[in-house]
Amino acid sequence: MRFRNLLGRGTAAPSHGEHAQRRPRRWLSGATATALATAAVIGTLAVCLSAAQGVAATASPSLSPRQHVTQAGQPTHKRHEFPATVTDYTWFHNSTNVLAHCLDGSIWLSSNEGLTWNALKDVGGDHGDGHALGVIPHRYSHDRAYLIGRGRRVWYTTDRGSNWGVFDAPDVPNSMGLNLLEFNPRNPDWLIWSGQYDCEHISSPNCRARAWYSTDGGNYWEKLDEYVKTCAWPHIEHFKENPQTIICESYKSKSGSQRSFTQANNPLELIVGDKFYKSKKKIFDNVVDFATFSEFILVGELLDKGTTLRMQVSLNGRDFTPPVFPPSMSPKSQADTVLESRTHALFLHHTTHPDKNLEWGALMKSNSNGSYYIVSQDFVNRNKQGFVDFDKTQSMEGIAFVNIVSNPESAAITRVKQLQTRVTHNDGGHWDLLDPPAHDLAGKPYGCVEKNCSLHLQSFTERPNPALSYTSPTAPGLILAVGNVGTKLDSWAHSDTFLSRDGGFLWEEVGKGAHMWEFGDQGNIIVMAVDSKPTRKVSYTLDHGKNWLEYDFGEELVVTGIATVPEDTHRKFMLFGLPPKFNAHRTVGIHLDFSHTEPRKCNLDLAHPENDDFELFSPSEHRKEDCLFGQQTYYLRRKRQAKCYVGQALPNPHEIRKKCPCTDVDFECEYNHARNASGICVQLPNTTPLPSDPYSQCKDGKTEQWFERTSVRRIPLSACEGGARPDRGRAHDCPNRLRLGHGVFWWGSILLAAVLLAGLLSFWWTQKMGSRGAGGNIRLPGSSSSGFSSGGPLSTLASVVPFLQGVGLIIFSKLFDLFESLPGLGRSGSRSREAFGYRSLSADADAEALNEYDDDEVDT
Structure with missing residues (x-):
């Protein structure tokens, strides 16, 4: 599900889609509340339309020096004007349904990707008045969304907006910045609502937030806690975590007005509660925030009376340990930014220079259990809010971009940071400058002869719209960015637009000036519009940027964003813009339809690839073989010259040919x-x-x-x-291998053989003696009916058998205990589910100190 906030150019919208890049989490010491933002997917906005006319497409000399290419068909468009500024939109996954929310509170629904729009007049508010404060999409169940009003009534859909139901929340929405709804990753009907109570006036002495949970979609609620900052379900997808566990940040003192609380006068405790918070355990006494990723849970712990910050990391949400940084870098900080983790290691920006407007720090990377950190790249830029210049590609793992402060010594004097871009193709192992294109858009050389002359890209803190993403989830290797060629990064106004098709190794300039863009048809359509200037045209390419065309949509607009389905697989787009002169408070939506530009569907024939419209490509790491992370991985993409459209996502977008030798x-x-x-x-x-x-x-x-x-x-x-x-x-x-010298496994084998021999002998004797007795006879110790006299040889042998049985059991038990105590064989390191607290971690990257779980834990 794609969600974008369209109100304000300098703010980032929360990311809810599964393809969206996870929002960075910034932890600031003291009483500063943690801001939320996203380094997200491309586009921004929502669209609307009515009354259309097609306008001819023309070649774009300003975008491409190549000749005009005749296309099979031309785009079409349709216009719609909203009654107010569109503030955000929600596009449902794998759907043509889109919700748009306007500044006046009105809600609009399109069931055909923005071609036509209808106002939802019977939903929203306490009595279905067609207005809402906002739209909250379900994070995990992408068919669901919730309309939030001023009162307790919440309207919801479970079928992508086609039908709406209603429930009453236990409290009115909070005005303290808490997330109103939290969702369980496994049970879509399990909700947590954070409202406020006794807050009628700004000066109410006992105003507080209260958290409630529901397991039936909001029909019935039970109270969790009050005076809380956050209560949430752990959404750790790969951990064996009890689905009924809830984590809360709860203020220590439960009295007074929560609006007046600071971390100095009322610390936040981290509480983990099983059985829907009925069995609670305090983990930390004073925290700033916590974050859960696919492989880690992180907590920002405050120390020294709230003046310094220390991170704590866990793989299971039960046992935490502080990370171990190099001695030259203190683990205590005034600000850390936790960056996305999808590659079995954790990236953390650790602020080392906190001076206002001159902030930078070290990009730290952990080993596989998040315990030991190295400096992956120093002097990485961040802003005063804690956002970091760090962008990862969506479709290919291990490729990321950062902007570094190249003049840290002089910047402290001149108060001006000079930024340069670095790229990694091996998940932070190496960082390199970007090779500039051979020539600019007009075919002229850049005339760049300096040693550090390279391509530099506008990153998260420099972009006017931080939600604009470099990449698409379904277009591997394709990257679009705004930047410049030179010795340092220039301003946004003096930047141009660049494209790479191979994951950032080779680049070409595709547009003069800064643009915004959106990918469609898995990257086989790219639509661009000039940024921050009135325009009546969009530029588009059908061959990965080799040739560009222009399309006139009929009126001048200051484009605020372009969008399509979250999967970037359709050929219909929504463009949002504001009139440059009149009615600037009303958003105009332009529905752009590229369905007729390529009428033929591409042919994929894996058995005869020489006859189809696709090719396999592998991003190079400058090796003899095309290997990425030790594997020869090939990605499927449409041939650049093919005249066809792809449509839905390919069934097997990549394949692994073989393992590669380590280099x-x-x-x-x-x-x-x-x-x-x-x-x-x-x-x-x-x-x-x-x-x-x-x-x-x-x-x-x-x-x-x-x-x-x-x-x-x-x-x-x-x-x-x-x-x-x-x-x-x-x-x-290795000391525990079977050796010719008498090691523990050699002796263990001898003892085990003796035990087995004793058992076999016991079984044989029992069967033999049992076959001699009359049917139904029961032999008791000391019985004279045993068939032999006491004290004879047979009696002695009979007593030996149970003796051997007993000895065998004893030896087997001792051996079992011995094996349990040996490294890697036993459960001596296991712990119960209730064993919260700290544990030291193994220094090795493959340590399992945080990977042990009890058998009764639920698989995720």
């Missing part, structure tokens, strides 16, 4: 190491390297050797096999 790009610096000017990982001054860890390498009982640590470690995302292994130092034999 230097599969490794990053180990803890307490950093790259020198030659790119070699060296130990930092006055530091101690981590000790080697034979246990984690030998724990499976099958590995023959363990290796000493070196200055590098393998990137968690890499799957390379063989080749160079600079992460392996001197080899040693």
Whole structure:
């Protein structure tokens, strides 16, 4: 589900779609509330239309020096004018239904991708008056959305807006900035509502937020807690977490007006409650915020009476440990920004220079369990709100862009930051300058001969609209960005528009000036409009930017955004804009339809690929083979010259051909190491390297050797096999392997054989003696009817058998205890679900200290 906030150019909208990049989480010490924002998917806005006319498409000399290409058909459009400014829209996943919300509170629904719009006059408000304060889409169930009014009544849909129901919330919506609704990732009817109580006036002495939960979609509510900042379901998709667990940030003191609370006069406690919060446990005494990612839970803990911040990390929400930073970098900070984690490692921006308007810091990267951190890139730019210049691609893992402060020493004096862009293609292991295009849009060389002359891109804090994304979830390798070629990043007004088709290795200029854009048909249609200037035209390409055409939609607008379905698979778009002179408070929506530009559907023939319209490409890492993270991965895309449309998402968009030998790009610096000017990982001054860890390498009982640590470690995302292994130092034999010398497994095998022999002998004797007795006879100890006299040889043997049985059981029990205590075999490290608190983590990247779970935990 795609949601965009359209009110204000400088604000970022919360991201709710599964393809949207997760919002960064900033933690600021003291009483500063954590802001929410997104580094999200492309586009912004919502659209509306009526009364259409087609306008001819023409070649765009300002966008391409190439000749005009005749197309099979031309786009069409239809116009709609809203009664007020459109503030946000919600586009349902895999659907043509769109909701638009206007500044006057009116709600509009389109069931045909914005071609026509109808006002929802019977929903919203307390009595169905057609107005709402806002629209909240369900984060996990993409058919659902909720209309929030001023009172307790909430209108909701479970079928993408076609039908609406209503429930009464237990309290009126809060005005304290808390999320009104929280959603359970597994049960769409499980809701948490955070309202406010006793807050009739701004000076009400006992005004407070109250959290409630419902398991039936809002029909019945039970109270969780009051005086809270956040209550939420843990949405940790891959963790074995009880689905009834709820995490709350709850103020310690439960009296007074919550509006007057600060972290200094009333600390926030982190409470984890099982059984719908009925079995509660306090985890931390004073926190700023918490965040859950696909592999980690992070908590910002306040120390030193709220003056410094320390992060805590967990893999299961039960056991937390502070991260271990290099000694040169204090784990305590005044601001940390937790960045998205999707690659088995955590990225964290740790502020090292907090001066106002001169903020920057170190981009830290963790090992696989989030415990040990290295500096992936220093001097990474951020702004005073805590947002960081960090952008990751949506369709290809491990590719990211940052802007760094290239003049940290002089910036402290001149008060001016000079920014440069860096790119990584191996998840932060290496960062490089971007190679500039060979020539500009007109075919002229850039005349750039300086050593650091490269392409620099406008990132999250520089873009007027932070929601504008570089990439599309269904167009692997395709990147659009605004920037310039030179020694440093220029202003937005002096930037141009650039395109890459291979994940950021090769670039070409595709537009003079800054543009906004949207991808369609899995990147095979790109629609652009000039940014911040009145225009009556859009530019579009049907061949990945090789040729561009212009389409006149009939009136001048200051375009505020372009959008399409969240999957970027359709050929219909919505353009939002404001008239430059009159009625500037009313949004005009233009429905753009490119369905007739390519009438033929592309042919995909995996059995005969030479005859179809697709090709396989692999992003290069400048190796002999096209490998990415140790795998030869090929992505499917339409051939650039093919005259057809793709339509719905491809069934297998990529394939892995084979594993690749390990090379230097599969490794990053180990803890307490950093790259020198030659790119070699060296130990930092006055530091101690981590000790080697034979246990984690030998724990499976099958590995023959363990290796000493070196200055590098393998990137968690890499799957390379063989080749160079600079992460392996001197080899040693594993102590728990079967050896010719009498090791523990050799003796264990001998003892186990004895136990089995005793058991077999006991079974044989029992069967033999049992076959001799009369049917139904029961032999008791000391019975004279046993068939032999006491004290004879048979009696002695009969007593030996149960003795051996007993000895066998005892030996087996002792062996079991022994095996349980051996590394990697037992459960000596296991813990109950109620064992909250801290645990030290193994230093190894594959440590399982945070990965152990009890058998009764629920799989996610």
